[in-house]
Amino acid sequence: MSRTLSRLLQLPSIAVLLVWMLVPLSMTLYFSFRKYHLLRPHIQSWAGFKNYQNFIFARKGKGWVWELEFLDFLNVQWLTDLAIATPFATSFVTVIGNTLLLVGSVLFITVVFGLAISVLVNREFAGRGIVRVMLISPFFIMPAVNAIIWKNMMFDPIYGLINVIWTMFGAEPVPWLELYPLQGIITMVAWQWTPFAILIFMTSLQSEDREQHEAARLDGANFIQIFLLLTLPHLARAIAVVILIQMIFHLGVFAEILISTKGGPGSASATLTYEIYKKALEGFNYGLAAAGGVLAIILANLVSIFLVRFVGDNLAE
Amino acid sequence: MTYLARKKILEFIAVTFCWIVAFLVFFPIIWMFMTSFKTEGGAVSLPPSAVPLPGFAVEAIQGSNLPGWLGWLKTAVFEPTFGSYQTVFEREGYFKFLTNSLIVSVGSTLLAMTIAIPSAYAMAFAGGPGTKGILLWMLSTKMLPAVGVLMPIYLIAQTLKLLDTHLLLIIIYALMNLPIIMLILYNFFKEIPREILEAGRIDGATTWDELRRIVLPLAWGGLASTGLLSIVLAWNEAFWSVLLTTTKAAPLTTFIAGYTAPEGLFWAKVSAASTLAVAPIVVFGWLTQRQLVQGLTFGAVK
Numbered sequence: 001m002s003r004t005l006s007r008l009l010q011l012p013s014i015a016v017l018l019v020w021m022l023v024p025l026s027m028t029l030y031f032s033f034r035k036y037h038l039l040r041p042h043i044q045s046w047a048g049f050k051n052y053q054n055f056i057f058a059r060k061g062k063g064w065v066w067e068l069e070f071l072d073f074l075n076v077q078w079l080t081d082l083a084i085a086t087p088f089a090t091s092f093v094t095v096i097g098n099t100l101l102l103v104g105s106v107l108f109i110t111v112v113f114g115l116a117i118s119v120l121v122n123r124e125f126a127g128r129g130i131v132r133v134m135l136i137s138p139f140f141i142m143p144a145v146n147a148i149i150w151k152n153m154m155f156d157p158i159y160g161l162i163n164v165i166w167t168m169f170g171a172e173p174v175p176w177l178e179l180y181p182l183q184g185i186i187t188m189v190a191w192q193w194t195p196f197a198i199l200i201f202m203t204s205l206q207s208e209d210r211e212q213h214e215a216a217r218l219d220g221a222n223f224i225q226i227f228l229l230l231t232l233p234h235l236a237r238a239i240a241v242v243i244l245i246q247m248i249f250h251l252g253v254f255a256e257i258l259i260s261t262k263g264g265p266g267s268a269s270a271t272l273t274y275e276i277y278k279k280a281l282e283g284f285n286y287g288l289a290a291a292g293g294v295l296a297i298i299l300a301n302l303v304s305i306f307l308v309r310f311v312g313d314n315l316a317e
Numbered sequence: 318m319t320y321l322a323r324k325k326i327l328e329f330i331a332v333t334f335c336w337i338v339a340f341l342v343f344f345p346i347i348w349m350f351m352t353s354f355k356t357e358g359g360a361v362s363l364p365p366s367a368v369p370l371p372g373f374a375v376e377a378i379q380g381s382n383l384p385g386w387l388g389w390l391k392t393a394v395f396e397p398t399f400g401s402y403q404t405v406f407e408r409e410g411y412f413k414f415l416t417n418s419l420i421v422s423v424g425s426t427l428l429a430m431t432i433a434i435p436s437a438y439a440m441a442f443a444g445g446p447g448t449k450g451i452l453l454w455m456l457s458t459k460m461l462p463a464v465g466v467l468m469p470i471y472l473i474a475q476t477l478k479l480l481d482t483h484l485l486l487i488i489i490y491a492l493m494n495l496p497i498i499m500l501i502l503y504n505f506f507k508e509i510p511r512e513i514l515e516a517g518r519i520d521g522a523t524t525w526d527e528l529r530r531i532v533l534p535l536a537w538g539g540l541a542s543t544g545l546l547s548i549v550l551a552w553n554e555a556f557w558s559v560l561l562t563t564t565k566a567a568p569l570t571t572f573i574a575g576y577t578a579p580e581g582l583f584w585a586k587v588s589a590a591s592t593l594a595v596a597p598i599v600v601f602g603w604l605t606q607r608q609l610v611q612g613l614t615f616g617a618v619k
Contacts, residue, residue, distance in 0.1 A: 002443075003443070003445075005439070005443075005524060006439040006440075006442075006443035006444070006445075007439075008439075009435040009436055009438065009439035010439045010451075011436075012432050012435070012436060013432050013433055013436035013437075013455075013495060013499055014436070014451065014455075016432060016492060016495070017455055017458050017492065017495060017496065020492045021458045021461065023469070023473075024465075024466030024469035024470055024473075025461070025465075025466060025469075027466075027469035027472070028465055028466055028468065031468060117338055117342075120331060120334060120335055120338065121335050121338075123328070123331065123332070123335075125332045125335065127336075130339075131335050131336060131339040132606075133603055133606070134339040134340065134342060135338075135343070136602070137342075137343055137346055137602075137603075138342060138346065139602070140549060140553075140595065140598050140599045140601075140602040141346065141595050141599065142552070142553040142555065142569070142570055142573065142594060142595055143553060144555050144570050144573040144574050144594075145349075145573055145594055145595050148573065148576065148587055148591055149345045149346075149348070149349050149591065150345065152582065152584055153348055153349065153352060153584070154345065158363075159361045159363065159365070159584075161348065161365065164363070164365060191342075191345070195342070196613065199610050199613060199614075200610075200613065200614050203610055203614055204614075238614075241614065241615060245615070247460070248456070248459050248460055251460060252462050252463055252464070252556065254464070255555035255556070255559070255570070255574070258555075258559070258574065259574065272462070272464075273463075273464045274464075276462075276464045276465070276467075277467070280464075280468060281560075286468055289468065290468060292464075293462070293464060293465035293466065293467070293468075294465065296462040296464060296465045297462065297465045299462075300460045300462050300465075301457075301460075304457045304460045
């Protein structure tokens, strides 16, 4: 194939992605410096950095009071102090924190559980196919349904199964999603993505050298040593792939939050994605939302630089 | 105890654990499925009923004088009903949403594959030193948070009169999945030995022949895996569909998101709707799991 032909064939995919990236991006950048409020359409002017300032620092209105109340209610004094001491809007601090916490916790949970379960299931037994099908099923459940199942049938303060079991032991019923909204969402996302980790680890485990295991066992290595020194290194690449792919998806978690907690109370369970959505569609403030969008893009880029640096080599050779 | 006997017992415990873990992971889905067959009252009864039995058996149990230690059975049994499904089918227009989901997920997959196959092919067999960089750049566009470009896309769609159309979702989903598709296809194409292509070239095959007669048949499994994954991702996508469609082109995700009213939630009906929304793709996933897994690993894990 000639070089020209090769370039020609590559052109369409590169071109559409470039347009897909650049056009909306430049428009968002433009809006983020404009005053653009749906309820005040007659005001059309430049805003300078006002929108950014408001997104990052603003501390007025119901939201600010709400968040302080929520922190009070959680009784975490240092968080309240921090919120008051820093010049940032609590929503901004919480939202960035929530985003990183969500991605970090889900990665940790899925990798740990994924490793444990895939090593456990990696053996011959009758019904292995059924176990496998059951284990991977949550991955195919759409996030909206995932949220509905957990919000109603699991976390509901009265009829939810967790509380039914909880009260069976004589404990008081707990409104889980109100007290631990972010943890609730982390549970939902982790439930959906642990199967993904299991799948990839299981695939990778199948190519592991079993004879090496036997040899190690004969030499007196115990289970933990074999796992740490043989299995884990073998899975290194699979773990990198699991982390990279999940990061791509978790920075944009949306439906779970929309359906279960709507980001509340206050911004307690809102991620950056959800907060911007709220500002744009509930607050009608496009300029402000655009500024948030630019910040989200910057955050995503920071994360992706890190990723490409450390784990990107595992994906394309 | 001999070494072998101990090993057998350990193995038995491990297998038991496998089943317990699998059951726990799968349980929320079972519970949703079961709830969808209850009446609205039965769905929120306490303690929850969990044993579906035919009507006469339920009556017999509830009418009989059970000994004290079996008393719990009376509330644990319920008679399955299709009432909620009937409501979802008749009043909520399920099939329209199902059709939209099918059109959008298959359409976007076809569009993305059409763009991706020639490009990935060129990159895999005639790529320059920058190819890897281009691929990682593509993947990084996937990380741009959709919400960052929500308003521009909305405004563009509005200007072009594309809001609430299949075409809009097809284009967006195709672009959304294109980087992933490119990367997976590239990894699959890479595995085809170059010698085969060279042999073909010596026999006078043109580039088109090469792609059609050699590369595509050899990478067929990879193509299938990629396409399947793309369909699953498009089927479950809920950000763009919820925000850009209302009625005409609304897929099942929008349909489900409509069930989120905080008050007056009807569990049985919601469960029936949810079951119907996920059933096609879950069954599809079960049937194609071997292929799908290959795609999911991006061809990067052997």
